[in-house]
Amino acid sequence: MSQNPYLEGLAGQVIYDEVVPARAPWMHRVKAGETLRVIDLEGNQAVDFLLYATADDAERFSAQDTIAAQANIFLRTGSFLLSNEGRPMMTIVATAVDYHDMIGGACSCESNSLRYGHHTKAQHACVDNFLEANLRDGRGKRDIVSNVNFFMNVPVEADGTLGIVDGISAPGLTVDLRAEMDVTVVVSNCPQINNPCNGFNPTPVRMIVTA
Amino acid sequence: MSALADPNSAREHARAMGGTVVEAMPILPPRADDLPAGVAPDDLLWEETIAAGGYASRALARGSRLRLIDLKGDACASLLLFNAAMPTERLNIADTVKVQWDAYPSAGSLLLSDMGRVLASIEQDSAATHDAFCGASNEASNRRHYGDGSNSGAFPSARDRLLLGAAKHGLSRRDVHPCINLFKGVRIGTDGGVTAQLGPFAHRRSLVLRAEMDLILVIANCPHVLDPRPWSVTPLRATAWRGPITTEDDPIRTATPERLRAFLNTEDLYRQ
Numbered sequence: 001m002s003q004n005p006y007l008e009g010l011a012g013q014v015i016y017d018e019v020v021p022a023r024a025p026w027m028h029r030v031k032a033g034e035t036l037r038v039i040d041l042e043g044n045q046a047v048d049f050l051l052y053a054t055a056d057d058a059e060r061f062s063a064q065d066t067i068a069a070q071a072n073i074f075l076r077t078g079s080f081l082l083s084n085e086g087r088p089m090m091t092i093v094a095t096a097v098d099y100h101d102m103i104g105g106a107c108s109c110e111s112n113s114l115r116y117g118h119h120t121k122a123q124h125a126c127v128d129n130f131l132e133a134n135l136r137d138g139r140g141k142r143d144i145v146s147n148v149n150f151f152m153n154v155p156v157e158a159d160g161t162l163g164i165v166d167g168i169s170a171p172g173l174t175v176d177l178r179a180e181m182d183v184t185v186v187v188s189n190c191p192q193i194n195n196p197c198n199g200f201n202p203t204p205v206r207m208i209v210t211a
Numbered sequence: 212m213s214a215l216a217d218p219n220s221a222r223e224h225a226r227a228m229g230g231t232v233v234e235a236m237p238i239l240p241p242r243a244d245d246l247p248a249g250v251a252p253d254d255l256l257w258e259e260t261i262a263a264g265g266y267a268s269r270a271l272a273r274g275s276r277l278r279l280i281d282l283k284g285d286a287c288a289s290l291l292l293f294n295a296a297m298p299t300e301r302l303n304i305a306d307t308v309k310v311q312w313d314a315y316p317s318a319g320s321l322l323l324s325d326m327g328r329v330l331a332s333i334e335q336d337s338a339a340t341h342d343a344f345c346g347a348s349n350e351a352s353n354r355r356h357y358g359d360g361s362n363s364g365a366f367p368s369a370r371d372r373l374l375l376g377a378a379k380h381g382l383s384r385r386d387v388h389p390c391i392n393l394f395k396g397v398r399i400g401t402d403g404g405v406t407a408q409l410g411p412f413a414h415r416r417s418l419v420l421r422a423e424m425d426l427i428l429v430i431a432n433c434p435h436v437l438d439p440r441p442w443s444v445t446p447l448r449a450t451a452w453r454g455p456i457t458t459e460d461d462p463i464r465t466a467t468p469e470r471l472r473a474f475l476n477t478e479d480l481y482r483q
Contacts, residue, residue, distance in 0.1 A: 058384040058385050059384075062346065063305075063346075063389065064304075064344065064390070065346055065349065065352075067344050067345060067346070067405060068344075068346060068352075068405075068437055071404060072402070072403045072404050073344060073399055073405060074403035084349070084370070085349055085350070085351065086349045086350070086351030087351065099403060103305060103308065103344065104305060104309055105304075105305020105309055106305070108325065110327030111303075111306045111309070111310055111323075113472060113476060114323070114327050114469045114476070115469060117472070118472070140299070141299045142298075142385045145388055145389060146303075154309075155401070156314045158401070160399075161313065161314075162309070163309075163312055164309070
């Protein structure tokens with residue numbers, strides 16, 4: 001019996017367990033069949049998330065293919081994260097949050113200048129995290145595509161107005177992803193402080209992999 | 212026996228094809244009898260009808276206008292945009308909808324790059340059914356729907372067409388980024404559900420893009436990925452002409468603080 005509440009519902013042996021500090025990038029390879037659990041430790045912390053096929057990283061997560069295949073912009077339990085070549089990369093096997101975003105993209109120093117003003121130039125941003133992690137792995141700017149935002153809430157109103165609004169996650173809520181192929185996961189633990197995606201307070205998240 | 216057994220007769224045979232006119236082809240030099248008032252024929256840059264299932268790619272200078280016409284109401288123009296001087300800068304569809312707080316690009320909307328700049332503005336739009344969410348069909352999705360999705364077959368996918376168009380500008384698989392589908396639309400429900408607007412629509416709906424940077428554009432004209440019909444797509448006409456660079460008092464440039472800052476960032480790039 002595990003004493004660790006964050007392991008509840010996970011099958012198999014823990015082969016990786018790490019806390020990603022607030023505002024930090026993270027990269028990890030997950031093999032087919034393994035399960036990655038992402039834990040929103042303190043609640044409403046956006047986890048910007050990209051996937052690359054480890055064997056051929058020109059194949060990567062495609063938000064558009066994923067949206068088209070399920071005819072829905074939200075990720076929920078049972079959603080397949082598809083690649084740009086239409087193959088399932090990971091499956092959301094469980095999540096305690098109603099839905100997750102895949103239309104809001106990642107914040108960048110450049111888009112911050114549009115959304116909030118040029119005074120934000122020196123602030124940290126997710127695209128910088130994606131670049132930092134990808135550059136270590138031989139990828140670059142053209143490998144950054146539309147991403148998943150776990151624990152982030154981007155509704156679309158009837159007139160088309162959309163925006164990042166107050167989150168629907170809470171401390172300790174999780175999302176479990178089963179790898180359908182060998183994948184390289186690249187995460188930015190979102191450092192944004194100008195909108196509600198992190199409750200205006202970036203916090204750590206925890207990553208657990210079981211096999 | 213073939214009558215083309217020697218090079219002289221083969222040359223005669225090949226040359227006899229010159230001057231053939233078909234529905235989908237480029238016109239060189241470009242010629243169009245329906246340019247907007249005030250556009251001189253000498254400023255015409257590009258006149259081409261893109262085949263159903265076809266593609267095109269082109270460099271367009273800052274200030275150029277690109278008019279797309281859905282000739283028969285069933286075109287689907289999947290569009291990629293790159294900064295021609297630095298193609299690692301490209302259309303960012305998530306920033307395009309997020310920065311403008313609007314899921315449905317239409318007249319007055321900007322197509323934004325991943326560097327906080329405006330690649331192109333939608334100057335005119337008589338269609339208003341466009342799709343920033345569903346992206347390109349790929350070989351696998353076309354195989355499921357049509358039984359074949361190969362580039363060399365009868366049902367090529369938009370992704371494979373975009374790959375070929377991008378490759379002709381030295382770009383590759385890593386560069387085929389999330390696209391916008393023009394002329395086919397979507398609407399998003401409160402539960403996140405995506406409903407495609409597939410037509411077929413009235414003939415000759417059109418859209419005019421204004422290049423705000425020196426661009427490489429790639430267009431594929433394949434059925435929308437959610438189109439449930441048997442293979443249905445009609446030719447797309449592209450016409451481009453030289454035009455003035457956007458001025459400070461332009462109503463699209465000044466419409467919102469986000470759009471103004473996108474133009475400020477773009478103008479800063481060209482301040483050299």
